[in-house]
Amino acid sequence: MTDHDVEIYESREAQVGELRVRRALPTRGRRTVGAWCFVDHMGPMSLTPDRSIDVAPHPHMGLQTVTWLFAGEFLHRDSLGSEQLIRAGQLNLMTSGHGVAHSEENPGLRSGEMHGMQLWVAQPSTTRDGGAEFEHFDTMPTIETSNLSATVLVGSFAETSSPARRDSALVGVELNLHGGPVTVALEPNCEYALIVANGSVLVDGTVVQPGALAYLGAGRDECRFDSNAPSRAMLIGGVPFDERLFMWWNFVARSQDEISDAWRAWAAGDDRFGRVASPFARIEVSPPPWLMALH
Ligand code: MN
Secondary structure, three states: OOOOOOEEEEOEEEEEOOEEEEEEEOEOOEOOEOOEEEEEEEEEEEEEOOEOOOEEEEEEEOEEEEEEEEEOEEEEEEOOOOEEEEEOOOEEEEEOOOOEEEEEEOOOOOOEEEEEEEEEEEOOOOOOOOOOEEEEEOOOOEEEOOOEEEEEEEOEEOOEEOOOOOOOOEEEEEEEEOOOOEEEEOOOOOEEEEEEEEOOEEEOOEEEOOOEEEEEEOOOOEEEEEOOOOEEEEEEEEOOOOOOOEEEOOEEEOOHHHHHHHHHHHHOOOOOOOOOOOOOOOOOOOOOHHHHOOO
């Protein structure tokens, strides 16, 4: 075994609709982990009748959204006609391809705990201009060992595979560490990162807590985690993504021109992104900065 460095990247606070989140990716110095290009950690927070967190209809392209809750629920609606309630332990995976729109609404419930993550996966050039798709899974495969319960969202981990679509070699796993050491097998050709949702995880002598992304790098065939108390984290990984991404707002592209086209199509209410049957008005956004001078 060789020693590996763990790089810590602090998350930054961001606003998504009415929701304050910790954005763990992209961050200064770290844009992707495999094809994972975006991680928002929301909550834990208490919702009340006065405080709901609906995210109104908005477009995506060139990415997959992975919605994963530890507590609470959301109603997903999209321009494919999907209407799907998601609860803790269930997976919503939306593939945008050339274009899709969706809303995420906090249904009727409006009180109680909300805690989760939304992650984006950059689609490779082979699928990013293709069709949109939505998948929901009520239950996901889990792994139990003495000190660990794990749930495989995407890809394969510990010889357990998720049924969810994936367009590149990547993995996403919720780790519930019960306390004590845990060693997990990793793929040396993949890079990995850990985002702690609650508690605290020790990785190679480095303490990782909520509000940071711990980048584990590539070249490991295993990694040892330790915790003093029950702790929950998301482990993401994949083969380093070799296509240069251009990201703006809710779009993942390869150039400014692609972003400009997508923004114009959304602003015009074009069929490219379709319509979402939501009670909320669609989100309008100012043009990207390089178009501002033209408006
Ligand atoms: Mn979205």
